[in-house]
Amino acid sequence: MVKIAYILVFLIAFIYLVTAENKVICYYGTWATYRNGNGKCEVKDLNPHICSHLIYGFVGINEDATIRIMDPWLELPDNWGKDNFGEFNRLKKANPNLKTIVAIGGWNEGSAKFSKVANDQTLRENFARNAAEFTAKYGFDGMDMDWEYPSQRDSTNKDTDKPAFSLLLAEMRKEFDKKQLSLSAAVAAVNASASLSYDIPTISKYLDFINVMSYDLHGAWDPVTGYNAALKRYDAEDLPVEASLNVETAIDYWLSAGAPKEKIVMGIPLYGRSFRLANQAQNTVGSPSTGAGIAGQYTSENGMIGYNELCEKRLNLPGAWPEKWDDQASVPYTFNNADWISYDNELSIKMKVEYALSKGLSGVMVWSIETDDFRGVCQSTKYPLLRLINEVAGRVIGGSNVTTTTISTSSSQSTQGPTISTTNPPATGMPTSTSASTLTSTSTTTDPSTSPGSVCKKPGYFRNEDDCNKFYQCVLDSDTMSYRVYYFSCPSGLFFDADTIICNFPHLVDC
Known part of the structure; x- marks a missing residue:
C-alpha cells in the first residue's frame, strides 16, 4: 500500500507538471492600426498561437460607472467599422486555447474617474455589473484592470483609493464569477509606488493573476541615463538610490508583501527608453541627460523606441548602434551620437524568463506585441522575441514544443562576419x-x-x-x-x- 501511495503521489505531481503551462500574456496597443509602413499592426497581423493570453488595450471608464469604447469605428462593426472586438475574439477560432482579455484604463485614462467610481458603493456595484456584461457581450474571456494608479496622479480620493480598490475588485469578483470570466490587473512594480496603491494580500484574493509592470523603471524623466528594465541591481555613479529600481527587487517586493507567486506575471518590455546625452563623450549608464532621445520611426514618441524600430535602424545603418552589455544589470544598451537607448535583446529576455521560472511565477507578460519584429523584417522569423519567450518558458505553439536553441551569454563583439x-x-x-x-x-x-x-x-x-x-x-x-x-x-x-x-x-x- 505504501508503494502504491508513492506511485500515486508521483503521478499526481507528474500530471501537474505536464498540464501546468507558464503564461505568456501579450498586450496589444490597438493604436498600432494607425501606424505607417512596417509599424502598422492590425488584428489580422497577430499570431493567435504566440501568446497564451492576448489583452486588448484599451477601453475607458466613465464617471457614471459605465464602460467607454474609445474608437467606435475601429472596434465595432456599425457604420462600416473595422469590428476590432469581433476580429480580436475570432482569433480563438484559430487557437481554441487562446484567452482574450479587454483592458480598461491605461496611462492616458488617468486616475480620477476610477477614483470616483471606486469610492462610492453604488457606483462600485454598477461598475462591476457593467464590466462583466460588457466583457461577456463582446466575447472576451476576462477584463484587465489598468488603473494607473490608485492614490496617485489626478486621483480625487488619494487617502481612500487604496482600500477602495480592494472593495471594487471584490464587487467585480462576484459579478465575474457569475459569468465565469477572469479578472486581472496591471500594477505598479516598485515598492515606492505599489505600497501607495495596493493592499496586496487583499487584491490578490480577488485577482486571477497580477501583471507586474516591471519596466519604465527609468526614462527621459530622469536627469541621467538609466535602464528601462534592469534585471539586477547595478552600480552607477549618479544613481545611488535609483539603481535599486530593477526587476528582481520589484518581484521580491510583491512576493514579500503577500502576493502569491502563482498569481504573479512578470512584465518584459519589447521596447526601449531613449535619452539625449548632455555630453556625447559620456555614454554609459548614469551619464547626464537633457531629456528624451530619439523616437521610433513608427511609434513617433520621443524617449521611446520599439524593438522592431531599433533593429530596422541597425539593419539600415550597420555599425551605427553598437550593442553594449552591462553584466551587473543583465541588460544591453546602445548609443549613436547624442542618442542613448536602454532596451532588451534576446539574451536579457532569456535571462528574465529564466528568472521568472526560477521564482515559480505564473509566467511573463509583454508590453507590447506590436513592437516585437512582428513582420520578420530583421530576421527570417516573425515575432522573434516572443518565440524566444515561448521557447524558454517551455510553452507549446501550434501543437508541438518550440525548438530549443542556445543563446550565448558572451558580451564580446567581433568585427568579422560569422x-x-x-x-x-x-x-x-x-x-x-x-x-x-x-x-x-x-x-x-x-x-x-x-x-x-x-x-x-x-x-x-x-x-x-x-x-x-x-x-x-x-x-x-x-x-x-x-x-x-x-x-x-x-x-x-x-x-x-x-x-x-x-x-x-x-x-x-x-x-
Whole structure:
C-alpha cells in the first residue's frame, strides 16, 4: 500500500507538471492600426498561437460607472467599422486555447474617474455589473484592470483609493464569477509606488493573476541615463538610490508583501527608453541627460523606441548602434551620437524568463506585441522575441514544443562576419499548425551535401529551396561568431511554412 501511495503521489505531481503551462500574456496597443509602413499592426497581423493570453488595450471608464469604447469605428462593426472586438475574439477560432482579455484604463485614462467610481458603493456595484456584461457581450474571456494608479496622479480620493480598490475588485469578483470570466490587473512594480496603491494580500484574493509592470523603471524623466528594465541591481555613479529600481527587487517586493507567486506575471518590455546625452563623450549608464532621445520611426514618441524600430535602424545603418552589455544589470544598451537607448535583446529576455521560472511565477507578460519584429523584417522569423519567450518558458505553439536553441551569454563583439559550421541537430520537433494537430513531431537529419559556406546568412529558420518538406535552422554562436546549422524534415505530406514557422498542409503554404 505504501508503494502504491508513492506511485500515486508521483503521478499526481507528474500530471501537474505536464498540464501546468507558464503564461505568456501579450498586450496589444490597438493604436498600432494607425501606424505607417512596417509599424502598422492590425488584428489580422497577430499570431493567435504566440501568446497564451492576448489583452486588448484599451477601453475607458466613465464617471457614471459605465464602460467607454474609445474608437467606435475601429472596434465595432456599425457604420462600416473595422469590428476590432469581433476580429480580436475570432482569433480563438484559430487557437481554441487562446484567452482574450479587454483592458480598461491605461496611462492616458488617468486616475480620477476610477477614483470616483471606486469610492462610492453604488457606483462600485454598477461598475462591476457593467464590466462583466460588457466583457461577456463582446466575447472576451476576462477584463484587465489598468488603473494607473490608485492614490496617485489626478486621483480625487488619494487617502481612500487604496482600500477602495480592494472593495471594487471584490464587487467585480462576484459579478465575474457569475459569468465565469477572469479578472486581472496591471500594477505598479516598485515598492515606492505599489505600497501607495495596493493592499496586496487583499487584491490578490480577488485577482486571477497580477501583471507586474516591471519596466519604465527609468526614462527621459530622469536627469541621467538609466535602464528601462534592469534585471539586477547595478552600480552607477549618479544613481545611488535609483539603481535599486530593477526587476528582481520589484518581484521580491510583491512576493514579500503577500502576493502569491502563482498569481504573479512578470512584465518584459519589447521596447526601449531613449535619452539625449548632455555630453556625447559620456555614454554609459548614469551619464547626464537633457531629456528624451530619439523616437521610433513608427511609434513617433520621443524617449521611446520599439524593438522592431531599433533593429530596422541597425539593419539600415550597420555599425551605427553598437550593442553594449552591462553584466551587473543583465541588460544591453546602445548609443549613436547624442542618442542613448536602454532596451532588451534576446539574451536579457532569456535571462528574465529564466528568472521568472526560477521564482515559480505564473509566467511573463509583454508590453507590447506590436513592437516585437512582428513582420520578420530583421530576421527570417516573425515575432522573434516572443518565440524566444515561448521557447524558454517551455510553452507549446501550434501543437508541438518550440525548438530549443542556445543563446550565448558572451558580451564580446567581433568585427568579422560569422563563419559556419554544421553540427548534429537537436532532438526536438518544430511546431505544427492546429489544422494539422494530429501530426505532433518532425524528424531531423543532417544533410552533408549542403555546402556550409552557402547556407546561413542570418539567424532563423529557412526552407530548403529545392524541397518544401525540408527546412533548416541557423543559430549564431556569439562566442565564435559562427553558425550552427540544424536540418529538419516535416512529417510526410506537410510543407514548411516560412511565414508562420510551422509544418502545415500544402494548400496553406506558398511554396
